[in-house]
Amino acid sequence: MNLWQQAMRAAGAILALYTLLCCVALAVADPSGEAKMEQFFDQDDHTNNWAVLVCTSRFWFNYRHISNTLSMYRTVKRMGIPDSHIILMLADDVACNPRNSYPAAVYDHPRKATDLYGDNVEVDYRGYEVTVENFIRLLTGRVSVDTPRSKRLLTDDKSNVFIYMTGHGGEDFLKFQDSEEINSYDIADAFQQMWEKKRYKEILFVIDTCQANTMFSKFYSPNILSIGSSRKGENSYSYFHDYDLGVSVIDRFTYYNLEFFESVDMSSKRTMADLVGAYNTTLIYSHPGVRTDLYSRKLNETYLTDFFGAVQNIELTTEAFPIGQPESP
Ligand SMILES: *[C@@H]1O[C@H](CO)[C@@H](O)[C@H](O)[C@H]1NC(C)=O
Ligand SMILES: *[C@@H]1O[C@H](CO)[C@@H](O)[C@H](O)[C@H]1NC(C)=O
Secondary structure, three states, rough: OHHHHHHHHHHHHHHHHHHHHHHHHHHHOOOOOOOHHHHHHOOHOOOOOOOOOOOEOOOOOHHHHHHHHHHHHHHHHHOOOOOOHHEEEEEEHOOOOOOOOOOOOOOOOOOOOOOOOOOOOOOEEEHHHOOHHHHHHHHHOOOOOOOOHOOOOOOOOOOEEEEEOOOOOOEEEEEEEEEEEEHHHHHHHHHHHHHHOOOOOEEEEEEEEOHHHHHHHHOOOEEEEEEEEEOOOOOOOOEEEEOOOOOOEEHHHHHHHHHHHOOOOOOOOOOOHHHHOOOOOOOOOOEEEEEEOEEEEOOHHEEOOOHHHOOOOOOOOOHHHHOOOOOOO
């Protein structure tokens, strides 16, 4: 950690303390809690939804991490986010792996009803492009001038951003391709940069890995709702084992999220509280965690479509997303 980061972190801590003091002051001045009502979600300020879906694992035996991500991709598209607003990062391509007895197909269920790779999968970062550096650059917008539009997160302060990550992890880290790791401070600092650069309105961060809840423990920026699959010291568990393929085809936490989403469409009024309330540790095997202290809305007043729906009220034009202002690394 260099001096600048230390300084930024200290500044963050002071800001957090200040915010806390303000809240206490507000609570004292207004015991009815009415002041909080002013933070109501302003739909006029919310014009677009984006998704960043990241599978950090390579190798055939990590098949389930790829199918986790492709299943999430399918769901997000079905709920209304267009491909142009989805960044899909896949560190490996099991579809074309010689060990795949169903070439070019990926399944998340032994029934093999739905080929996840079948229809229109647009992978934006693949193979060795899936690195910690590229992920951080994507989030913070520090990409080189010649980066194509499909590899840019063209969000602004009216964007709700869903970030999903899966792979092998541990306390405060997630492995990228077995060769490097991202840690919880890296992501926390990237989110803070995004906040300062007005690159989001709200973030929904969801992670499926071992000890997943440690990965959002260091976040300190506003308007972030975080959900993880397992506590510190706890593994996350795979679900169906497929005997044809010889591997597990999906993870439990992701599976049960997707199952819930099956009941949700673009006009749904189901909320984040409904989603979180449906988690069953007997089925998931681990204890999902939900961090709400950075989030200003109530979960029972946050519709899933606030993140996953196609926002209807505004016609997006290219002018709304100027590609300019590239930054040097
Ligand atoms: C969780 O799942 C188990 C096993 O199916 C079931 O017996 C239990 O009732 C469920 N718990 C809740 C709260 O739904
Ligand atoms: C959400 O829950 C709070 C209590 O935590 C309650 O006061 C509020 O009325 C609920 N909102 C809705 C829309 O049910």
